[in-house]
Amino acid sequence: VQLQASGGGLVQAGGSLRLSCAVSGRTFSSYAMGWFRQAPGKEREFVAAVSRSGANVIYADSVKGRFTISRDNAKNTVYLDINNLKPEDTAVYYCAADPTISTMRVGSSEDRFDYWGQGTQVTVSS
Numbered sequence: 001v002q003l004q005a006s007g008g009g010l011v012q013a014g015g016s017l018r019l020s021c022a023v024s025g026r027t028f029s030s031y032a033m034g035w036f037r038q039a040p041g042k043e044r045e046f047v048a049a050v051s052r053s054g055a056n057v058i059y060a061d062s063v064k065g066r067f068t069i070s071r072d073n074a075k076n077t078v079y080l081d082i083n084n085l086k087p088e089d090t091a092v093y094y095c096a097a098d099p100t101i102s103t104m105r106v107g108s109s110e111d112r113f114d115y116w117g118q119g120t121q122v123t124v125s126s
Helices: none
Strands: 002-006 009-012 017-024 032-038 045-050 057-059 067-072 077-082 091-098 120-125
Touching: 002 091, 017 032, 017 091, 017 120, 032 067, 032 077, 045 067, 045 077, 057 067, 077 091
Parallel strands: 009 120
Antiparallel strands: 002 017, 017 077, 032 045, 032 091, 045 057, 067 077, 091 120
16 A cells, blocks of 8 residues: 655645645555644654544544545545644644544554555744
8 A cells, every 4th residue: 555645835824735645556445544743853643534434533632623634535535634724733744544444433543554655744934
């Protein structure tokens, strides 16, 4: 399974971005999908995840109301829409795939995610 994240960039605070993660190699709908991020000098942290069916989503408290995760199983792609960007959102954003057998289950633990993309840099200027 290969994951390719894209869409990062340099934006001003208050701006928006859409991150995309294209998945190839296996049936995309077989995986719950998640986004994580790692800021400079910090550990990687959970951001958001969506179930295989797309029916269930969860978010880190720090991004609720500003981030939206979605997936398009026909396009083998998961998205992360980020609004009202803040300087503290500056990080490398990683997408990851969880090969859960449940179509509805979704979790935030890194241990659930077996496959990872290379990351895309998001930098927010104040």
